[in-house]
Amino acid sequence: MIAIKARDLTRDYDGLRAVDGISFAVEPGEIFGFLGPNGAGKTTTIRMLTGQLRPTFGKAWVAGCDVVDERQQLKPQIGVVFDCQNIYERLSGRDNLLFTARLYGVKRSRVQKVLEQVGLVERARDKTQKYSNGMKQRLLIARALLHEPRVLFLDEPTRGLDPGVARDIRAIVAGLAKQGVTVFLTTHYMEEADNLSDRVAIIDRGRIVAIDTPEQLKADSDQPDASLEDAFINLTGRSL
């Protein structure tokens, strides 16, 4: 079964076309990078694929569920790391996860597992108010993994993090893909798309301008030894 499939997916915000008829498919176990500048429509796409936002036009299926008509069936299949750190600041990391576990009807023992998976065991009982951005990001990932989703959506998971922390986060994501989780990752970092993704879609002003492996995208660029950035400039006519 295809993990994610979008057909002509479109979203307007009062006259502004944020996402403009995009179509693509993601295979199970793939890390799919969605690369684009600010305002390209990355978050809007994730919100549609996760059932948070109705498409103005077009259709999408995730883990075999129609994202509009089968929203409730879709929910246990997906995990989302949002583009903001939306956790309960007055609760500890562990209590945040216990709450989510109850929502999903997941065993409490899973909480300890995901805390280990993201390396947050030692600070799990601290209020999240006291967490660094990196720790909050780990907690967000832990929360998204709690119910063992088949497809994980990450919206710019390393934005604003120190290079070292960003590297740790990428390592966690790479590990997940090895376990067979499909990853849909948006980013505006070239290296992230390049190093982490099996395939990359370049999105600009709501349209997909290219989809391919990072290697092929670079090869398609006119220059020899081109970076993904060169490929991007070549395709969109501007730098990221």
Add this chain to the structure above:
Amino acid sequence: MNARGNLRIVWAIASKDIVDAIRNKTTLSTILSVLFLVVFYRLMPAWESGDTLPRLAIYDAGGSSLAAQLKDSTEFDLIETSSQENMIAYVGNKDIVVMGLTLPVDFDQLLASGEELELQGYAVHWATDAATAEVRAFFEQHLSELTGKPVAIDIDGNIVHTQKDSRGFAFLASVSFILVLAIIGLSMVPNLMIEEKRARTMDALLISPARAGHIAVGKAIAGLFYCLTAAALVAGTYTALITHWWLAALAVVCGSLFTVSLGLLLGSTLRVKQQVMLWAWLLLIPLLMPVFLVIATDLFPAGLIAALRWVPTVALSSVFRVSFAETAPLAHFGPELALVVSSAALALAAVAWVVRRSDR
């Protein structure tokens, strides 16, 4: 989703919010300030009686000579009433313990006869035995001094019960309940929802198996929990007043349902805290003002007073006062309670409509 799943999600949200509300500065300060206000209210009559003179309300049936003497006393205040009923009404409508006294038609003869005087005295039902004994002893002593012979005031069987339209203590108590329920329901519940929207934890809730309906019910339970707890505290300070606990409890439950539903409506339609503050006040004013206005029967035209009785909080406050009264026949509280319940149902229907729209 099965019933157990629904229950699990609703309870997860409700229990999180019940714990979180006391850690949240906004909701905690709401709860504490309204409770403070009410306790303040409750203690005010006590302070007042501390620096005002004891009060005696008499009905002087035979135009006795004693009444004129009583009037001159500087040790207590005297209120003369024109009938037995008015005397009893006066006693029941005060927020302090007033001694009511009937001077019989043949009072002057009795006085001349040289026998010990036994007078019928009246006191409110909510006064503690100690308070009643104190005013009784006070007036027995003063009347003995004035008449120069032993006076006994008999209050057995002369307990004055407050009524549905009583003012004074019964009114203050009913207002306290209304204040607590209205303020907690209308400001805490929307704050719980707004907070989730602000922190965008609402998005995380909505991608989980929770639906908008689960969230609304979970928040409503948290709101009801705090309304009921606060109302129980208020009731704890009015134990002597409440005679029909079942009716007081019913009024608290129905009243909480009403205010929590309004709170849910605000929380599910509004997005920012400032809007909630504004709308909570815009609703609190028309809900609370009429409760006070309806007792000013001599200030406003009868038509206006009658119209104000349709305000759910006004109806609710009178149900509370029926729960303090001697008897609570259905006819005294049924229509009012029905009004409160149907207003709550209306508000809940509006919430369901808003929630269903957002769930699509």
